[in-house]
Amino acid sequence: MPPKSGVSRTRNVGYDDDDVYDDDDDYYEAGEDGAEAGDGMTADDKEQMRVGTMQIREALGEMSGFASDEQIQEALWHYYYDIAKSVTYLKNKLGIAPKQEAPRQEKAKTASRFDQAASVADQNAPATAGSTPKKKRNATTNGEKLAESVERLNVDEPRVRSKNLNVVDEFEKSGLKRMANFVVVGHVDHGKSTLMGRLLFDLKVIDQRSIDKLRKEAETIGKSSFALAWVMDETSEERSRGVTVDIATNYFETDNTRFTILDAPGHKDFIPNMISGASQADFPVLVIDASTNSFEAGLKGQTKEHILIARSMGMQHIIVAVNKMDTVSWSKSRFDDISKRMTAFLTEASFSEKRITFIPLAGITGENVIKRVENSAAHWYTGETLLEALEHIELPQRDLQKPLRLSVADVFRGDIRSPLSISGRIDSGTLQVGDVILALPANETATIKSIEVQDTPVDWAVAGQIPTLHLTDIDPVHLRQGDMVCAPNAPVKLVKAFTSKLLAFEHVLPMPVEVFRSTLNSPGGIRTLSARLNKFTGEVVKKKPRIIKPGEVARVVVQLERELPIEEGMRVVIRERGRTVGAGLMENVA
Amino acid sequence: MKLLKSQIEQKTGDGWVILLPEEPEDMWHAYNLIQEHDQIRAKAVRRVSKVSDSGSTSSQRITLDLTIAVTSTEFDIGSGQLHVSGRVAKENEHVKLGQHHTLDLELNRKFRLEKADGWDSVALEQLKEACDTDRRAELWAVVLGEGTANICMITEHQTILRQKVEIAVPRKRRGGVDGHSKGMDRFFSTTLSTLLRQIDLPNTASTPQAKTLPLLLASPGFVATAFLAYIRAEATRTTNKPLMTLIPTIIIAHSSSAHIHSLNEILSSPAITTKLSDTKFARETALMDKFNTLMRLDDGRAWYGPREVERAVDKGAVGRGGGVLMINNALFRAQNVAERRRWVRLVDRVREVEGGEVRVLSSLHESGKRLEGLGNVAAILTYPLEDLDEEDGNDAAGEEGESGEMII
Ligand SMILES: Nc1nc2c(ncn2[C@@H]2O[C@H](COP(=O)(O)OP(=O)(O)OP(=O)(O)O)[C@@H](O)[C@H]2O)c(=O)[nH]1
Ligand SMILES: [Mg+2]
Numbered sequence: 001m002p003p004k005s006g007v008s009r010t011r012n013v014g015y016d017d018d019d020v021y022d023d024d025d026d027y028y029e030a031g032e033d034g035a036e037a038g039d040g041m042t043a044d045d046k047e048q049m050r051v052g053t054m055q056i057r058e059a060l061g062e063m064s065g066f067a068s069d070e071q072i073q074e075a076l077w078h079y080y081y082d083i084a085k086s087v088t089y090l091k092n093k094l095g096i097a098p099k100q101e102a103p104r105q106e107k108a109k110t111a112s113r114f115d116q117a118a119s120v121a122d123q124n125a126p127a128t129a130g131s132t133p134k135k136k137r138n139a140t141t142n143g144e145k146l147a148e149s150v151e152r153l154n155v156d157e158p159r160v161r162s163k164n165l166n167v168v169d170e171f172e173k174s175g176l177k178r179m180a181n182f183v184v185v186g187h188v189d190h191g192k193s194t195l196m197g198r199l200l201f202d203l204k205v206i207d208q209r210s211i212d213k214l215r216k217e218a219e220t221i222g223k224s225s226f227a228l229a230w231v232m233d234e235t236s237e238e239r240s241r242g243v244t245v246d247i248a249t250n251y252f253e254t255d256n257t258r259f260t261i262l263d264a265p266g267h268k269d270f271i272p273n274m275i276s277g278a279s280q281a282d283f284p285v286l287v288i289d290a291s292t293n294s295f296e297a298g299l300k301g302q303t304k305e306h307i308l309i310a311r312s313m314g315m316q317h318i319i320v321a322v323n324k325m326d327t328v329s330w331s332k333s334r335f336d337d338i339s340k341r342m343t344a345f346l347t348e349a350s351f352s353e354k355r356i357t358f359i360p361l362a363g364i365t366g367e368n369v370i371k372r373v374e375n376s377a378a379h380w381y382t383g384e385t386l387l388e389a390l391e392h393i394e395l396p397q398r399d400l401q402k403p404l405r406l407s408v409a410d411v412f413r414g415d416i417r418s419p420l421s422i423s424g425r426i427d428s429g430t431l432q433v434g435d436v437i438l439a440l441p442a443n444e445t446a447t448i449k450s451i452e453v454q455d456t457p458v459d460w461a462v463a464g465q466i467p468t469l470h471l472t473d474i475d476p477v478h479l480r481q482g483d484m485v486c487a488p489n490a491p492v493k494l495v496k497a498f499t500s501k502l503l504a505f506e507h508v509l510p511m512p513v514e515v516f517r518s519t520l521n522s523p524g525g526i527r528t529l530s531a532r533l534n535k536f537t538g539e540v541v542k543k544k545p546r547i548i549k550p551g552e553v554a555r556v557v558v559q560l561e562r563e564l565p566i567e568e569g570m571r572v573v574i575r576e577r578g579r580t581v582g583a584g585l586m587e588n589v590a
Numbered sequence: 591m592k593l594l595k596s597q598i599e600q601k602t603g604d605g606w607v608i609l610l611p612e613e614p615e616d617m618w619h620a621y622n623l624i625q626e627h628d629q630i631r632a633k634a635v636r637r638v639s640k641v642s643d644s645g646s647t648s649s650q651r652i653t654l655d656l657t658i659a660v661t662s663t664e665f666d667i668g669s670g671q672l673h674v675s676g677r678v679a680k681e682n683e684h685v686k687l688g689q690h691h692t693l694d695l696e697l698n699r700k701f702r703l704e705k706a707d708g709w710d711s712v713a714l715e716q717l718k719e720a721c722d723t724d725r726r727a728e729l730w731a732v733v734l735g736e737g738t739a740n741i742c743m744i745t746e747h748q749t750i751l752r753q754k755v756e757i758a759v760p761r762k763r764r765g766g767v768d769g770h771s772k773g774m775d776r777f778f779s780t781t782l783s784t785l786l787r788q789i790d791l792p793n794t795a796s797t798p799q800a801k802t803l804p805l806l807l808a809s810p811g812f813v814a815t816a817f818l819a820y821i822r823a824e825a826t827r828t829t830n831k832p833l834m835t836l837i838p839t840i841i842i843a844h845s846s847s848a849h850i851h852s853l854n855e856i857l858s859s860p861a862i863t864t865k866l867s868d869t870k871f872a873r874e875t876a877l878m879d880k881f882n883t884l885m886r887l888d889d890g891r892a893w894y895g896p897r898e899v900e901r902a903v904d905k906g907a908v909g910r911g912g913g914v915l916m917i918n919n920a921l922f923r924a925q926n927v928a929e930r931r932r933w934v935r936l937v938d939r940v941r942e943v944e945g946g947e948v949r950v951l952s953s954l955h956e957s958g959k960r961l962e963g964l965g966n967v968a969a970i971l972t973y974p975l976e977d978l979d980e981e982d983g984n985d986a987a988g989e990e991g992e993s994g995e996m997i998i
Binding site for chain 2: 248514537546
């Protein structure tokens with residue numbers, strides 16, 4: 001008797017004495033989901049493409065005939081449908097070589113893959129709780145990968161050539177200025193972005209016209225006091241709400257140093273962004289609102305939390321900008337009081353007293369930012385301005401000789417000639433154009449096509465810099481924020497669980513937590529409290545404690561949701577329910 | 591789940607039931623009820639080979655009623671499928687005693703379950719809970735952040751991650767926020783279409799008259815609000831009726847992260863409890879919160895871990911007047927019969943002898959996962975006890991109070 005149709009699904013047919021289910025390969029293939037695969041464009045994209053193409057043809061006028069639809073669409077794609085930018089690009093291109101042939105098919109394909117990567121990425125592999133995705137890819141060794149990518153290089157032309165520089169030598173010969181990256185931290189609304197806007201304005205990095213324009217725009221939505229902050233706060237959300245959401249990066253230069261500003265958000269919801277910014281910095285500038293109650297509120301809030309995070313990352317020096325001094329009439333006693341209480345707090349958080357610099361200032365007016373305050377009420381202060389303090393700060397050692405480690409802060413399309421670009425701080429090692437790098441946890445290689453440091457094209461970059469790398473020979477699906485970029489011959493291990501020393505800021509139990517390792521943010525858990533340790537000697541004080549109290553140091557086992565690149569000596573920040581509960585130091589694989 | 595028939599001896603607990611799973615969650619109940627050694631009888635499809643007169647073999651698939659003694663079960667949360675493996679316990683013309691077979695329990699197909707060790711108090715309670723169909727809270731929850739969304743279905747007993755959306759959203763960059771805002775648009779549009787696909791499909795089967803379930807959007811910052819605004823705009827732009835009707839059911843809540851375990855804080859937040867009071871998941875979450883608060887006080891009234899909790903019960907500290915035993919239902923699924931008995935005994939003792947309260951948490955809710963991290967059992971005591979975790983010579987020396995550089 002034949003079975004009734006539809007009674008059972010293929011998977012469920014009775015088996016003979018064989019009870020083993022086929023280990024089906026649920027392992028995903030990008031683009032298989034049907035939905036928006038195909039050319040990798042959503043209906044929206046297509047519509048934008050169609051309209052955009054028409055607009056561009058119009059804008060190009062008589063030149064329009066020289067541009068093929070593919071060229072136009074490629075430009076639209078790369079510039080995110082920005083008509084003006086696309087037109088400029090096309091005009092340049094057509095102007096120089098009016099009869100240039102249409103872009104190679106190859107390139108168009110790369111572009112559309114980005115979209116597929118974006119929309120297909122993980123939704124193809126719905127995480128059914130409990131089942132760990134199989135890792136076929138990791139099975140291939142790095143050596144094989146390398147060989148494979150070399151092969152790919154051979155077929156893929158034009159190939160990126162390495163000049164095979166000795167980057168350490170080049171760096172030493174170059175006589176580059178000191179490089180310093182600092183993160184601006186502190187409680188929400190204490191004036192971080194305003195202070196940075198002011199600094200850039202007074203240094204003429206931002207011109208008068210731009211500021212005037214921002215002033216006018218800010219006024220129209222009733223936020224005139226935020227005009228300077230808008231230099232940093234560029235998204236419409238940030239502007240309409242008057243808060244910084246994500247790190248803003250900006251640059252300036254003095255006679256002896258090239259600085260990178262990382263302006264962090266103060267709001268507690270955006271601490272993950274703050275952590276990612278802080279992980280790229282050499283030292284923090286802590287901004288404190290001196291006005292009544294604000295300082296006190298911050299001390300219970302993110303002034304405190306940001307300090308603990310900066311400290312967790314091993315930063316040793318700190319500049320404390322006691323801001324909004326105009327609101328307390330430059331009161332010396334207020335400044336002294338704040339300095340005293342902050343010193344107590346910072347030393348408790350193990351910043352040594354001689355590495356703390358306090359400066360009374362007002363970001364909104366610029367007093368003591370780069371110009372000395374002239375207000376007679378402030379004559380009691382004879383110390384440095386913020387800029388002087390920045391120039392004098394001691395910087396940590398750079399590990400140029402160690403293997404390459406770069407934690408990806410952003411993945412984006414930053415250059416029309418590259419399918420994708422990444423940025424992030426080089427924690428150790430060096431890199432140069434033409435280098436093959438390994439991206440983890442994907443375990444995929446890519447080739448560095450070009451490098452920018454502070455928006456300037458360069459041939460190489462070294463530890464301590466925050467370069468943008470334009471890559472080729474990699475599918476965008478393999479890279480995302482938090483990934484580790486390293487040298488293929490010295491990869492970071494992937495771990496699913498690790499033991500860590502942990503300094504507790506809050507009570508710690510075995511519990512679900514968020515684990516932060518520089519720009520990486522992953523769900524995980526404290527699996528075991530192995531021991532409570534003596535803070536100074538590291539001796540075991542109690543085995544298997546039931547709880548770790550604030551201020552105590554313990555050894556714990558941290559579990560991650562999936563295998564991630566973390567190695568011995570890396571620092572992690574542990575958060576739970578939106579609070580920073582501890583600082584960890586990876587000891588070994590568990 | 592419908593109880594079609596049952597015959598359980600009051601005294602010994604011996605007996606069987608015939609159950610009809612009607613909705614996906616019933617599979618989860620069945621999974622919790624079926625233990626190793628139990629006997630299951632259900633319709634099965636099996637391939638049998640025949641040797642014809644001419645000597646050639648042909649194989650055929652036939653449906654038949656099969657009774658097996660369970661050796662293991664396997665439950666897939668995502669699809670709600672339950673596979674029960676075992677050895678044939680009743681012979682018939684097609685199968686021999688002791689042959690291996692895997693039964694796939696399905697919706698709307700009855701099965702008979704006979705307990706090898708009889709129905710103990712926990713099994714009976716699970717049975718009651720499984721067959722109690724009145725007012726069950728269900729909702730959709732999307733926990734999201736910039737670029738990630740976890741689309742979950744939350745029922746009385748389960749939190750099911752239906753789909754995770756991850757879109758690469760470039761961050762804001764100096765002088766250009768286009769990449770970011772386009773990325774966010776793409777993220778919202780993918781999340782919405784994925785969500786709509788989810789809401790439609792699995793739900794029509796279980797709810798004939800297609801009731802609209804509440805939809806919870808939770809995120810840090812403004813993402814949830816921005817997503818709601820996006821949904822509104824889309825509904826208007828496309829004059830999408832079903833989408834319009836969805837909008838009033840949307841609840842916005844705050845969460846500290848986009849990770850799914852944030853449901854722990856979301857489900858006990860006022861945004862939810864005022865709208866959906868007295869759901870099992872909210873009660874469980876609130877209870878775990880209370881436990882954690884007591885742990886932090888560190889006054890010896892909260893303990894976790896099997897040994898510690900058993901000791902506390904032994905000392906009579908988990909009884910009348912506030913004693914609560916929290917236990918993860920995973921423990922009752924123990925493969926080992928003795929292990930299960932250990933926990934059933936503990937439950938019976940707290941409830942019947944001590945007069946305390948027992949809460950069995952679902953291992954599929956985030957609160958249950960939290961309890962799992964604590965060793966699956968925890969207790970709130972009526973009076974403080976110290977040193978329940980003491981083992982002789984446990985503590986090493988090493989007094990603090992020295993100074994110098996910290997080791998971390
Ligand atoms: N009186 C006075 N107001 C200031 C000063 N600096 C900043 N403000 C005001 O403080 C408010 C917040 O400034 P922001 O620069 O946005 O603060 P923020 O620390 O960057 O805020 P988040 O990034 O959202 O944490 C604005 O209204 C500023 O005008 C100052 O020196 N004096
Ligand atoms: Mg700001």
